[in-house]
Amino acid sequence: MNANTNSASPSAPAGCVSDQKSDPLPDPVDWEARYRAGDTPWDGGAAAPALTEFLSRHPIRGEVLVPGSGAGHDVRALAAQGADVLGLDLSQTAVALAEGFPRTGGERYVQGDLFDLPSPWHGRFDWVVEHTCFCAIPPSRRADYFAAISLALKPGGHYLGIFYMNPAAPQGPPHGTTREEISSLFDPRFTLLEEWTPRENLEGREGRELCQLRRKVDRVLG
Numbered sequence: 128m129n130a131n132t133n134s135a136s137p138s139a140p141a142g143c144v145s146d147q148k149s150d151p152l153p154d155p156v157d158w159e160a161r162y163r164a165g166d167t168p169w170d171g172g173a174a175a176p177a178l179t180e181f182l183s184r185h186p187i188r189g190e191v192l193v194p195g196s197g198a199g200h201d202v203r204a205l206a207a208q209g210a211d212v213l214g215l216d217l218s219q220t221a222v223a224l225a226e227g228f229p230r231t232g233g234e235r236y237v238q239g240d241l242f243d244l245p246s247p248w249h250g251r252f253d254w255v256v257e258h259t260c261f262c263a264i265p266p267s268r269r270a271d272y273f274a275a276i277s278l279a280l281k282p283g284g285h286y287l288g289i290f291y292m293n294p295a296a297p298q299g300p301p302h303g304t305t306r307e308e309i310s311s312l313f314d315p316r317f318t319l320l321e322e323w324t325p326r327e328n329l330e331g332r333e334g335r336e337l338c339q340l341r342r343k344v345d346r347v348l349g
């Protein structure tokens with residue numbers, strides 16, 4: 128991977144995520160405007176503690192996609208321990224913000240839409256690491272989110288999800304979820320390997336997060 132900032136191609140070929148959209152409503156959040164205004168209360172200034180803890184017992188290597196990477200704290204934590212990481216974000220200002228931090232390893236940041244992944248990224252990634260992208264997108268697009276993640280991962284690739292289950296504010300984003308909803312999206316095409324409640328959280332998220340480690344199955348039988 129080179130270290131340049133790119134824009135994901137909006138013209139992904141047949142079979143890509145954009146073909147799976149059923150005329151979605153536009154995201155009501157103008158993420159670029161939020162970053163330009165510095166209105167980013169979700170940015171805890173550090174990698175997700177749950178990710179740091181996971182990495183301390185289980186290195187993540189290979190090509191890693193971090194969707195909705197924001198200022199890139201999780202990206203840099205992953206790059207520092209040896210992964211080849213691509214942080215993807217809709218907001219060009221977020222990408223520029225992330226690029227302003229000292230590099231830690233093989234990371235790069237790209238402005239683009241998770242729901243319109245360019246074809247070179249299809250089946251490319253060994254890992255997808257999720258932290259506060261799933262809760263940020265409109266809940267009506269969660270099936271599209273799953274399709275995008277599935278498209279990006281190699282068969283046998285891994286998915287680490289740090290889910291924000293029940294945010295305090297009633298009206299999202301962040302939008303909460305349930306174990307049942309996650310299961311309905313990911314089972315049986317992603318096998319659940321491990322699930323835990325992280326002991327450490329960013330401020331305000333104590334007891335509100337759930338982690339899942341899943342593996343994309345090569346082929347669903349039957």
Ligand SMILES: C[S@@+](CC[C@H](N)C(=O)[O-])C[C@H]1O[C@@H](n2cnc3c(N)ncnc32)[C@H](O)[C@@H]1O
Nearest residue numbers: 158169170195196197216217218240241259263
């Ligand atoms: C709540 S913020 C979290 C940012 C970062 N993960 C963090 O924890 O600081 C959600 C991020 O997802 C990005 N985002 C929202 N929809 C996206 C999409 N369809 N494709 C890529 N990024 C998206 C936003 O621009 C924003 O940076």
